[in-house]
Amino acid sequence: MANANRPPEKPPGPLASAAEPRLGLRPASSVGSLGMRARDVGVVVVAAALLLGAAAGMSVLSVNASITLTILIGGVALVWLRFSPTTVAMQRRAASPSPVQASARAQFPLTPETGVAIIERLPDPIILLDKSGRILLHNRAAGTIVGKSAARRHISTVMRAPEVLEAVAQVIAGEPAQVVEYEQPVPIERHYQAFVAPVIAAAQDIPKESARNILILLHDLTTLKRAEQMRADFVANASHELRTPLASLAGFVETLQGPARDDPEARDRFLSIMQDQARRMGRLINDLLSLSRIELNEHVRPANRVDLASIVNDTADMLTPLAEKEGVEIVMEIEPDLPQPFGDRDELVQVCQNLLANALKYGGTGKRVEVFVGWAHPPGQDAGPGSSGRLKVSFRDFGPGIERAHLPRLTERFYRVDVEQSRQRGGTGLGLAIVKHIMNRHMGSLTIDSEIGAGSTFTVFLPVEPTGQPSRGSDDVTQKPVDAPFAD
Numbered sequence: 001m002a003n004a005n006r007p008p009e010k011p012p013g014p015l016a017s018a019a020e021p022r023l024g025l026r027p028a029s030s031v032g033s034l035g036m037r038a039r040d041v042g043v044v045v046v047a048a049a050l051l052l053g054a055a056a057g058m059s060v061l062s063v064n065a066s067i068t069l070t071i072l073i074g075g076v077a078l079v080w081l082r083f084s085p086t087t088v089a090m091q092r093r094a095a096s097p098s099p100v101q102a103s104a105r106a107q108f109p110l111t112p113e114t115g116v117a118i119i120e121r122l123p124d125p126i127i128l129l130d131k132s133g134r135i136l137l138h139n140r141a142a143g144t145i146v147g148k149s150a151a152r153r154h155i156s157t158v159m160r161a162p163e164v165l166e167a168v169a170q171v172i173a174g175e176p177a178q179v180v181e182y183e184q185p186v187p188i189e190r191h192y193q194a195f196v197a198p199v200i201a202a203a204q205d206i207p208k209e210s211a212r213n214i215l216i217l218l219h220d221l222t223t224l225k226r227a228e229q230m231r232a233d234f235v236a237n238a239s240h241e242l243r244t245p246l247a248s249l250a251g252f253v254e255t256l257q258g259p260a261r262d263d264p265e266a267r268d269r270f271l272s273i274m275q276d277q278a279r280r281m282g283r284l285i286n287d288l289l290s291l292s293r294i295e296l297n298e299h300v301r302p303a304n305r306v307d308l309a310s311i312v313n314d315t316a317d318m319l320t321p322l323a324e325k326e327g328v329e330i331v332m333e334i335e336p337d338l339p340q341p342f343g344d345r346d347e348l349v350q351v352c353q354n355l356l357a358n359a360l361k362y363g364g365t366g367k368r369v370e371v372f373v374g375w376a377h378p379p380g381q382d383a384g385p386g387s388s389g390r391l392k393v394s395f396r397d398f399g400p401g402i403e404r405a406h407l408p409r410l411t412e413r414f415y416r417v418d419v420e421q422s423r424q425r426g427g428t429g430l431g432l433a434i435v436k437h438i439m440n441r442h443m444g445s446l447t448i449d450s451e452i453g454a455g456s457t458f459t460v461f462l463p464v465e466p467t468g469q470p471s472r473g474s475d476d477v478t479q480k481p482v483d484a485p486f487a488d
Helices: 029-057 063-083 085-096 099-107 112-121 140-146 162-172 223-242 241-258 264-296 308-318 320-324 345-362 404-409 418-424 429-439
Strands: 124-129 135-138 178-184 190-200 212-220 329-334 368-377 391-397 445-451 454-465
Touching: 029 063, 063 264, 124 140, 135 140, 135 162, 135 404, 140 212, 162 190, 162 212, 212 418, 223 264, 241 264, 308 320, 308 329, 308 368, 308 391, 320 329, 320 345, 329 429, 345 368, 345 429, 345 454, 404 445, 429 445, 429 454
Parallel strands: 329 368
Antiparallel strands: 124 135, 124 212, 178 190, 190 212, 368 391, 391 454, 445 454
C-alpha cells in the first residue's frame, strides 16, 4: 500500500534522461557507480587505518608497523579500484554512447549539411554574421534582401536599415538579443521585424571570444501592416465618398415622404435618381474592396505566366457592347509570337478593362480606339546583353485629351479631371489607382501621354524574363557556402 500513490515510472526513451548530468552521451548511472565504488574503498581504507591505530595504541603492533600496513592496504585498494575488471568496464560504458542515444542519432541524423539544408528552405530570411559584422552565410529568402553575392561582405554594405545595424552593433558589444522593426521603402514598401541574437559555437577547441557570431532572423510584417492600413484607408475613403450619395438618398426619401408623396411623376423621377446613386455606391464599394485586396498582396510577385494577347482579346470582346453603345470602333494590333510574362490573369484583365473602358467613355468623340500589344524593348536592347525585355499594351483614343497639369495626379485615389462628367459616366475615381498598384505588383509601369484636341494614350509595360529564368522575387537565390560558418 505504501506504493499505491506513487506515480508510474516513465518508460526509458531517447529523451527520458534529458535533465540528468551526462559524461559524453552516457547517463549518469555509470559515473555514479564509479563514485560509489570509490567511496566504498575509501571507507575500507579508513576503517583499516583506525583498526591498525587501535592495535598500535594497545601495544599489539608498533606504531611504525601500523603506519606501514595502513599505507600498503591503501595502495592495494587504489590499484584494485583503478585496474579491476569491473571498474574498466564501467569506464568504457561511461565514455561510449549509449545504445538508446546511438539509435536516436541514427534515426535523426543532423550533419552540418542537413542543418544548412534546413536553414536554406526556411521561409523567413536568416543571416549569420561573424563578430566583425561580415556575412558568413544566408538562406535563399535572405538573398532577396542582401543579394546573391553577399557572403564575406559587411552587413552595412548590403542592408540599409539603421535600426538593424544598431542592434547588430549592440549585440557584438555584448548586449543581449534585440528585436527591432524596420521599413524597406523601395522598390515596394515592405515591413520587417528583425531578431538579432548572439550565437556561441559549441566546439570545445574554439575559444569562446572568437566563436561569438551574430544571428539575424527577419520576419515579414508587410501583410499585417498592409491589412492595418487597408482598414484605416477603407474607413476614411468610404466615409468620404459615400457621404454625398447617402445624403442624396436621404433627401429624396424625405421628399417622397413629404411634398412628393402624391406626385407620381416626381416619385418616378426621384426613384430613378435614387437607383443611380445606389448603383454608384455599389461600384464604389466594389472598387474600394478591389483596391484594398490588390494593395494587400502588392509585395508578392505573381509566379505564373500569362498570355497577354489572349487577355487583351478577351477584354475587347467583353467591352464590345460598350463600344457599340458609344459608337466607337476598336482597332486591334497584336504582334505575333510574343512571350508570356509572369502575371496574374484576373488582375491584368482588370487593368485592360479599366483602361479600355476609360478610352471608350472619355475618348469616344474620336470614334476610334487603337489597342496595340507588342514589344516595347526586346531582350538585350534596353539594358545590355542578357537583359529582360519588356512588353507593352497601349490604349489610344482620339478624344478631347487631358491638360498636362492633370497627368501627374491621374493615378491618385478619387482624383478626377471633371468630377461631374466622371459621375455621369459612372466613374469612381479609383480605376487608375487600381491599375497603378497592379502594375507595381507585376514590377511594371504605367505611362500617360495626352495632348489637348489630339487624344490620350495609356500604356502599361510588363517585364519578360527569358524562358526558364525564374521571376524576380521567386525562390532563386543560390546559397554561398563558406568554409567555417562558426569561426572568425
